[in-house]
Amino acid sequence: MCFARYGYEGATVRRLEEGTGLSRGAIFHHFRDKESLFLALAEDDALRMADVVAKEGLVQVMRDLLATQDGADWLGSRLELSRRLRTDPEFRERWAERSRNLTLATRARLLRQREAGNLRDDVDVDVLTAYLELVLEGLVSHLAMGLPADDLEPVLDLVEASVRRAVGGPS
């Protein structure tokens, strides 16, 4: 995604043209300005994430983030995002709605896993949802700061195991 790769400031219209395969005219025919495009792309990202969550769970979203972080200017986008969240109430509201959708998708997936007998049943699903989201926030922050991430796969294995039902046999 262009904004992740170059940061909000670096995502010039030229790069947006390359990234989306659309012409400048087409881009601004659909989107009033860069800000609207940023929101639309973020919305698109969120939908894709909710889709992966529904099929494979939030830990898989984290694994995908780990796999595709390469070369992305996460920090630029995150700084822009934080700044906007703090200063723009309308943006904050739209963002909160997106977060709620991801929460709902995660919760629904966990409920299905519980019904299938794959989930630990001694902890409330809401707590498990908040737990996975907190780890996701940590991962995003970690990647955004550009900290080394090559040792995080077994950490995500541990996270996944800690929401699963503990069994005597193979897990």
Add this chain to the structure above:
Amino acid sequence: MCFARYGYEGATVRRLEEGTGLSRGAIFHHFRDKESLFLALAEDDALRMADVVAKEGLVQVMRDLLATQDGADWLGSRLELSRRLRTDPEFRERWAERSRNLTLATRARLLRQREAGNLRDDVDVDVLTAYLELVLEGLVSHLAMGLPADDLEPVLDLVEASVRRAVGGPS
């Protein structure tokens, strides 16, 4: 801490005087400028955290963060921190050293817990350390964004339980 409460920009010398109980003269006698003071206070914070880690573990540090987040302008400090990490190699090096100290304190504490038979022994201590640090990053990011945190206590219970030895009896 003054920088956390008012953000880097908001931590005027007047507030620093109030917060530290030192006079302006005393402050700048000891610290070349506001930046040096920021680093010294951050260092102080890191030492206190390492101390809590040694005695009570990293999850307790997270519980303390949850308890004292009230009114702090976390985001301001975090944004300043992220910006500095990205643009100032010398600062990044000093910060990395501090992070290493916290990692070492966490690892040492976990090793003692393992010797005492309190820790799960099917996962490497380095993985458990990275896991706890990732959750801490998530928590700090969560608080910095000003997201609701009143439902996070049971999440931290889950985190604590997931590094402990699973036992048939009381945990």
